[in-house]
Structure formats: structure tokens, C-alpha cells
Amino acid sequence: MAETIIPKATAKRLPVYYRYLNFLANSGTTKISSTELSDAVKVDSATIRRDFSYFGALGKRGYGYDVVDLLNFFKKILNQDRLTNVGLVGVGNLGHALLNYNFRQANNIRISAGFDINPELAGTIQSGVPIYPMDEMIKQIKDQQIEIVILTVPIDAAQHITDDLVKAGIKGIMNFTPIRISVPSYVRVQNVDLATELQTLIYFLEHYGPTLKEP
Ligand code: ATP
Structure with missing residues (x-):
């Protein structure tokens, strides 16, 4: 399907609509009239209707807009539907x-799994995130299709x-250890060494x- 070409001014308003719809959805509101949205x-409201019309009929006359439908629709357009x-x-x-x-407040990122060698941590849930033992790491990463990992282990384990x-x-x-880890060329490493940065x-x-x- 050909991509809808929309005016720049409309494109700029999409995140505004999106943010507000997100707020409504979070507060449990299911419907909103174009006047309320306006x-x-x-x-x-005429501008809103025109903006929305570029994407087809999203609302019904006399009914208003379905918040969740509209939110999902904008999520796709704004590429906000992909959670990393x-x-x-x-x-x-x-x-x-x-x-x-x-992380999710600003971006669609969440830590979905933690791994640790400490038997007191493995098998628990910390801050809402399940922690797995190290011998399950490879399997869990594959099963959960995790592509990015934050490394916060001691140097000798890195x-x-x-x-x-x-x-x-x-x-x-994302390497938080102070050593430079070796990886194949197809893996990208971002080093974050807090102590070095402070020094x-x-x-x-x-x-x-x-x-x-600096000179
Ligand atoms: P931090 O350096 O994050 O402040 P810390 O001082 O609490 O941590 P470290 O000794 O640096 O502790 O270890 C960080 C975490 O890494 C600990 O929870 C530890 O159990 C875990 N860890 C240590 N060795 C390994 C390993 N080989 N595999 C996985 N996790 C490990």
C-alpha cells in the first residue's frame, strides 16, 4: 500500500495527538469527541478532522473517537509500537x-530479563524484572528475542x-565495565565507564x- 503523504503541519501535530491520547488511555477514557480533543x-476541531481525514475515516459522526483505536493507529504511524x-x-x-x-518514560525500551550468578538473586523478581541464573542466559535471550544487553558485571567476568x-x-x-570487551564486527558495543567519565x-x-x- 502506498504511504499517505501528509502536510508537514499535520505531521508535526501527530505527536501532540499521540501524547494526549496516551494520557487518556492511561486514565481509562475510552471515547473523546472532536470538541474535547480540540x-x-x-x-x-476542523483542523483535527482534516488531519485525521488524511488517514481515512477514524471517527464516527455523533460518536466521537475511540481512544484506543486512535492511539493504536498513531502508534503505528509514529513507530511507537515497537518495544525494545x-x-x-x-x-x-x-x-x-x-x-x-x-526507560519507558521517554522511549519504548524496557529491561525484560536480568541474569546473575548469585543464587540468591536468580529466580527472583527485582523491580518487576525476572532474574535468571547464568546457565539459562543463552536460552532466554534467544527465546525472548533480546538483541541488546546491558553489562554490569565485575571486570573478570565481562x-x-x-x-x-x-x-x-x-x-x-552497553558495556558498563571498565574493560574493552572483544566482539565480532557485527556486534556493536557502547562503552559507558562512569568512573572514567568522572575522572x-x-x-x-x-x-x-x-x-x-581544551587545547
Ligand atoms: P556494581 O559493580 O554493579 O556496583 P556490586 O559492587 O554490587 O556491583 P559486583 O561485584 O560488581 O557487585 O557484581 C555485580 C553483579 O554481578 C553482582 O550481582 C554479582 O552477583 C554479579 N556477577 C558477578 N560475577 C558474575 C558472573 N560471572 N556472571 C554473572 N553475574 C555475575
């Missing part, structure tokens, strides 16, 4: 913090876990002051 998003499942290996202090971090992650078919690793900041502050540029 008042809430500050776009006149991420795995986390090493549920220590940093791992816990990341499990508690609400490389052999990485090798298993590669075997499991992972495509990207760099301290170094620049000490040597160049707060505002001067």
Missing part, C-alpha cells in the same frame, strides 16, 4: 539502579559473558578550569 490539544526488550547481566548496585530506571552473549545472537552491548571531568576542571576549552 480543547485539550489547542487545535481547532533489553537484557541486563549483573544485578549488583549499578544493575539494580538501571532496573529501577524508567569477556566470557560477552562471548556467551555473542553466541546467543546479541547485536549490541575526565575532574582532569579538565583541574587543568583548564570550568569554562576554558
Whole structure:
């Protein structure tokens, strides 16, 4: 099917509609009239109707719009319907913090599985996320089609876990360990070394002051 070409101004309003519909859906509202929608998003109802008409008849006269239908529709258009499942290996202090971090607020990311060698953690649910023992890691990653993993394990465990992650078919690793892990060329690694970042900041502050540029 050919893609609908919509005016730029309409395209800019789509996220506005989307955000409001999301809010309505979360608060349990099932229907909304075009006047109510208009008042809430500050776009006149004729414009709303015209915007919506580019995508076919989405509302019925005298009935208003079905919030969930409309939301699903905009989700697809805005590519918000794809949720990225991420795995986390090493549920220590940093791992816990990341499990508690609400990635989904801004993006459609969620940590769907955690893995840890500690038998007191494996088999539990931490911050709503199931934690699996290491001998289930490869299977779970494959079954859950996890393509990205956050690595928060001690340095000495990082490389052999990485090798298993590669075997499991992972495509990207967010590496919080301070070592550079080796991966094949088809796997992408993003290094996040908090201690080094802080040291760099301290170094620049000490040597160049707060505002001067590095040479
Ligand atoms: P952090 O470095 O995140 O602050 P921490 O100080 O609590 O963590 P670490 O010793 O760094 O603890 O370990 C982080 C987590 O990694 C722990 O939960 C630990 O059980 C887990 N871990 C350690 N070795 C392995 C391993 N070989 N495989 C999987 N998980 C491991």
C-alpha cells in the first residue's frame, strides 16, 4: 500500500495527538469527541478532522473517537509500537539502579530479563524484572528475542559473558565495565565507564578550569 503523504503541519501535530491520547488511555477514557480533543490539544476541531481525514475515516459522526483505536493507529504511524526488550547481566548496585530506571518514560525500551550468578538473586523478581541464573542466559535471550544487553558485571567476568552473549545472537552491548570487551564486527558495543567519565571531568576542571576549552 502506498504511504499517505501528509502536510508537514499535520505531521508535526501527530505527536501532540499521540501524547494526549496516551494520557487518556492511561486514565481509562475510552471515547473523546472532536470538541474535547480540540480543547485539550489547542487545535481547532476542523483542523483535527482534516488531519485525521488524511488517514481515512477514524471517527464516527455523533460518536466521537475511540481512544484506543486512535492511539493504536498513531502508534503505528509514529513507530511507537515497537518495544525494545533489553537484557541486563549483573544485578549488583549499578544493575539494580538501571532496573529501577524508567526507560519507558521517554522511549519504548524496557529491561525484560536480568541474569546473575548469585543464587540468591536468580529466580527472583527485582523491580518487576525476572532474574535468571547464568546457565539459562543463552536460552532466554534467544527465546525472548533480546538483541541488546546491558553489562554490569565485575571486570573478570565481562569477556566470557560477552562471548556467551555473542553466541546467543546479541547485536549490541552497553558495556558498563571498565574493560574493552572483544566482539565480532557485527556486534556493536557502547562503552559507558562512569568512573572514567568522572575522572575526565575532574582532569579538565583541574587543568583548564570550568569554562576554558581544551587545547
Ligand atoms: P556494581 O559493580 O554493579 O556496583 P556490586 O559492587 O554490587 O556491583 P559486583 O561485584 O560488581 O557487585 O557484581 C555485580 C553483579 O554481578 C553482582 O550481582 C554479582 O552477583 C554479579 N556477577 C558477578 N560475577 C558474575 C558472573 N560471572 N556472571 C554473572 N553475574 C555475575
